[in-house]
Amino acid sequence: MSGFSVERSTTIDAQPQHVHAFVNDFHRWIEWSPWEDVDPDLQRSFAGPDQGVGAQYSWSGNRKAGAGKMEIVGSTPERIDVTLDFLKPFKSPGNQVHFDFVPEGNGTRVVWRIESEFSGLMKVMGRFMNMEKMIGPDLEKGLRQLEAAAEKS
Numbered sequence: 809m810s811g812f813s814v815e816r817s818t819t820i821d822a823q824p825q826h827v828h829a830f831v832n833d834f835h836r837w838i839e840w841s842p843w844e845d846v847d848p849d850l851q852r853s854f855a856g857p858d859q860g861v862g863a864q865y866s867w868s869g870n871r872k873a874g875a876g877k878m879e880i881v882g883s884t885p886e887r888i889d890v891t892l893d894f895l896k897p898f899k900s901p902g903n904q905v906h907f908d909f910v911p912e913g914n915g916t917r918v919v920w921r922i923e924s925e926f927s928g929l930m931k932v933m934g935r936f937m938n939m940e941k942m943i944g945p946d947l948e949k950g951l952r953q954l955e956a957a958a959e960k961s
Contacts, residue, residue, distance in 0.1 A: 812939035813923035816947040822958040824885060824909040824916045830958055831888050831907050832880065833858060834865035839957045842950035847873035859883075871897060878905070885909065892922070900924065918954065920947050 820827050830836045834854060838844050847869035856862040860883045868875040875896040882889035890905040903924040910917040922943055 811923065811925040813921060814940055814943040814947065815919060815921040816944060816951055817917060817919040818951040818955055819912055819915050819917050820955045820958050821915045823914075824911055826961075827916045827918060827954070827958045828885060828888070828909050829859075830954055832860055832863075832883055834863055834878065834880075836957075837865070840950060840953040842946045842953065843873065846870070868896075918951060920951060922947070 830840060835858065838852075844850070850867055850869040850873050853866045855864040855866070856879070859880075861880055863880045864877060865879075866875075866877040867873065874894060876892065876894040878890050878892050880888060881891050886909055888907040888909075890907075892903040892905050894900040894903070903922060906919075906921045906923075908917075908919040908921075910919070
């Protein structure tokens with residue numbers, strides 16, 4: 809296994825531009841990200857513009873939260889692309905995260921995908937890890953929380 813791709817989707821009862829705003833601004837990830845509650849003392853920092861291309865988010869926390877950084881590298885009304893680098897508990901740079909926003913009836917179909925090529929130690933570890941089982945439930949939780957946040961505001 810040289811890499812992985814894990815994808816989940818849901819339909820949210822809100823217009824695409826409304827849902828897009830929750831993803832395009834890392835400050836708003838606190839409202840819905842499935843990883844924001846794993847460490848109550850999580851340290852966050854933001855750099856670059858508040859939203860869109862160039863926006864950056866770094867975190868550092870307990871063993872479960874680890875440390876890493878993200879940067880929005882592409883943002884259109886239909887899609888947001890993010891580069892995700894994990895620093896701790898293990899290094900895994902260059903993960904690609906994609907959010908697609910597709911109008912569907914009066915709502916929005918959101919497709920969230922994380923993909924990466926394994927390198928170094930991750931190439932060995934990847935043979936024994938089921939990324940679908942490790943990441944899939946988190947994406948499902950995040951989409952439920954994104955749906956709740958977008959539909960209530």
